[in-house]
Amino acid sequence: MASSTTEEAKPKPRLIVRLGIFLASHHILFSALCCTAGIIALLFLPSLAKNTYLSENALIPGSANTLFSTEDILEANRFLKGIEAATGESRGGTDMPKFISQEIKNLGAEVHYHEFLPDRKCFHPLKFFTSMTNNMAVKPNGTYTNFGINIAGIIRAPRGDGKEAIVLVTPYNSQGDQSNELLSLALGFSVFSLLSRATWLAKDIVWLSADSQFGEYAAVSAWLNQYHNPMFLSDPVILDTKMYGTNRNLYEHDDTTEKAELMTFKRAGTMAAALIFKVGETRKYNDRDSVTMYAEASNGQMPNLDLLNVVHYLAVHRQGFHVNIETFSSLLSSSWLKVIAEVFQNVGSVLRKINPDWKLDVNVPDYVEGTANLANSMYNQALGVPTGSHGAFRDYQVDAVSLEFAPAFNLKNENAKFSFLLRGGRLTEGVVRSVNNLLEKFHQSFFLYFLTAPSKFISVGVYMIPFALFLAPLPIVAAALAGDSKTKGKLVDECKTKDIVGDLEIGGESWKWLKSARVLLVIQIWAALVSLLPYYISQIPGAMPTQYAVIWAVLSIVILIILYGMFGSPYHAGVEWRLLKATMITSITIGMGLMSIINFATAQLGALILIPMCLFSRPLKAQLEMNFLPRIILFISNILLTVLGFPPAALLVMKCLSKGLWTVDIGDFWLWMEFLWEWSSATYLYVFLVHLPCWLLCIHVLLHPCLQPESKMKQE
Structure with a gap:
C-alpha cells in the first residue's frame, strides 16, 4: 500500500518534458516532417518577397531638381575627345593618367596619384578573416616595371566640416583604349565637374579613377588599404625618383614640388557611401538602356537596402532605365519550376477563397523569375566572393553598390550617346544628393536580405524560417539516439x-x-x-x-x-x-x-x-x-x-x-x-x-x- 501511494504521489513531468519525450520517441517521423516543411518553405520564399521601401526619410530621392544639363554633356564630350587623343599618343599608358589629373586640377580640386602592385593572391591559412590587401600597401621599387596608377580627385564640401565623404569610382584600363571605358571616364568627370560647382554639398566628394589593368577589385582595394592604413615615409620625393621603371616618363616633365604634391596621398572624411559605375557592352535587341546592380560582398555581406532603393527609384522613376540584377538564366526555362509555380498558384487561390485576407498572389512568370533571382542571390552570398569592386568597401564597413550601364545603342551614335550621358549623369547626381542629406550612416533599413527582383526582397525574419525547420529535429534526434x-x-x-x-x-x-x-x-x-x-x-x-x-x-x-x-x-x-x-x-x-x-x-x-x-x-x-x-x-x-x-x-x-x-x-x-x-x-x-x-x-x-x-x- 505504501509503495502504491508513493507512486501515485509522484508529480507528473512538465508539459515540455512530456512533449520532448514524445518527439524523441517519434524522431524519425518528426525529422521527415521538418525536412519536408523546410524544403517547401524554401520554395515558397519567392512568393513571400516584399516590395522595397525607403526607411530613412532623410534620403528623399528625386525631391530636388537635377542640375546636370547639356553643358555638362558638352564637358563630357570635350573630356572624351581629349582622353582619346591622349590614349592615341600614349607611350606605355602614361598620358591618360596625366590628362585626367590635369583636368581635375583645372576644376580647382585636389588630385594625387596612387601606385600599387598587382595583387598576388595566394593561400594564407591564418588570414581568412583579415583584410586581403595586406600585401598591397608595399610601394613599387626599382625592381618593378609594371604597376597600376590610380588617380583620385577630392572636392572639399563648402557646407561640410571635412568629417564625411562620398566616393565615386570609375574603373579604367590605363593600358587599353576601349570606347566603353573612355565613356565611363567621361561620365565620371562630367559628374565630378558638376559637383565641383555645387553649393549644397555637405560631404566631401572623392572621384577615384581606378586603374583596372590588374582587375577592378585590386585597384580599389589597394587604394582603400592606403586610405585607412597610412604609410609614413621620411622622404617620399627621393624614394619616388628611384622607383619608376618603364613608367618614369610619367613624371619626367614635372618639377620636384609638383611631383611631391602629386605623390602625397590625400584623404577626405569618413566614407558615408560609395558608388561604382561603368559603361558595359552594348545590349543588342533591346530598346531601353539598362542598369545592372551588383551588391554582394565578401562572406555574404550586403550594403544597406536603402542605398539600393535610392538607386532603383531614381533609375526607374526619374531616368527611365531598366534595372536588372544577376540571375540564373537556366532556371528561367525550367519546366519543373513552372510546375511548382502552378501548384503554389492553385494553393494560393484556394487559400484566398477560405480567407480573403490571406493575400498569397502567386503568378507563374513572376515566381519563376523571382526564384531564378533568389537562387543567384543566395549563391553569390554563399560563395563569399565579391561580385565587384564594391566588395572592397564592405571590408571597411562602407555601404557601396556597383552599377553597370548597358546602352541599347551603338556608341558611335552621337544623339543616343547624348541622351545616355544626360540620364546617367542625373542618376549619379541624384544618388549623391540623397546620401548628402544623411546626418548619420545608413542604419534604418536591412543589412540581411535576399533579392528576388530589383524592387523586391526577403528579409532575415522570413528566410530564416526554412533554416530553423531544418535545425529543429537535430537536438531531438541526438537526444533520442544518445538516451534511449x-x-x-x-x-x-x-x-x-x-x-x-x-x-x-x-x-x-x-x-x-x-x-x-x-x-x-x-x-x-x-x-x-x-x-x-x-x-x-x-x-x-x-x-x-x-x-x-x-x-x-x-x-x-x-x-x-x-x-x-x-x-x-x-x-x-x-x-x-x-x-x-x-x-x-x-x-x-x-x-x-x-x-x-x-x-x-x-x-x-x-x-x-x-x-x-x-x-x-x-x-x-x-x-x-x-x-x-x-x-x-x-x-x-x-x-x-x-x-x-x-x-x-x-x-x-x-x-x-x-x-x-x-x-x-x-x-x-x-x-x-x-x-x-x-x-x-x-x-x-x-x-x-x-x-x-x-x-x-x-x-x-x-x-x-x-x-x-x-x-x-x-x-x-
Missing part, C-alpha cells in the same frame, strides 16, 4: 539489484560517448590537415588542375589511414552507431550555428544537403531487418544524399545540370577550391571543417558493422 528510454529503464532496474561492482559497470556504460567523441576529434584533425593541403600542393610547379585534385584526394586518404592507425578505427573501438550518429548531429548543430553567424546563405544551402543526409543515415546492415519497400526507399535516399553531400560530386553534378555533361572535369573542384581560398572566403572553412567531417561520419554510420551491445545485455 528502454535502455535507461534497464540500467536503472539493474542499478537497484547490483552491488558496487555493478555500479562501476553502469558508470563505464554511461561514458561510452567518449569513444564517439574521440572519433569526432580524429576526423576534425584530419579535416584541418586536409584544408591545409592545397597550400603545399599548389607549390608543385607545372601541374594541371586535374593532377592537383588527384594528389589532394590521394594524400587525404593516406592521412586518414595514418590517423586511424595511430588512434584506432571507429569500427574496432567498440563505438555504437547511435552514439556516433548523435555525436555527428551535435557537431552539425554547432557548425551550422557558427556558420549562420558568419554567412547565413552558406549555412542555408549547406543545411539543405547536409542535414537530411545525416538525419536519415542508418547502417546498411541494420536496414536489412526492415521491410522491402522502406528498405529500398531508405537505401536509395542514403546513397543519393551521400553522393550529393560529397563536395566534389555536388559541384560536378551542379555543373553537369547547368552546362551539360561534356563540361564535367575533375579539375574543376581544384579550381573552385583555389578560387575560394584566394578570396579568403569563409565557405572554404565551412566545406572542410564542417561539411566534409560530417560527410565522413555519415559514411562511417552507413558502413558500421551494427554490433548492438543491447544483445549482450539480454544474454547476460
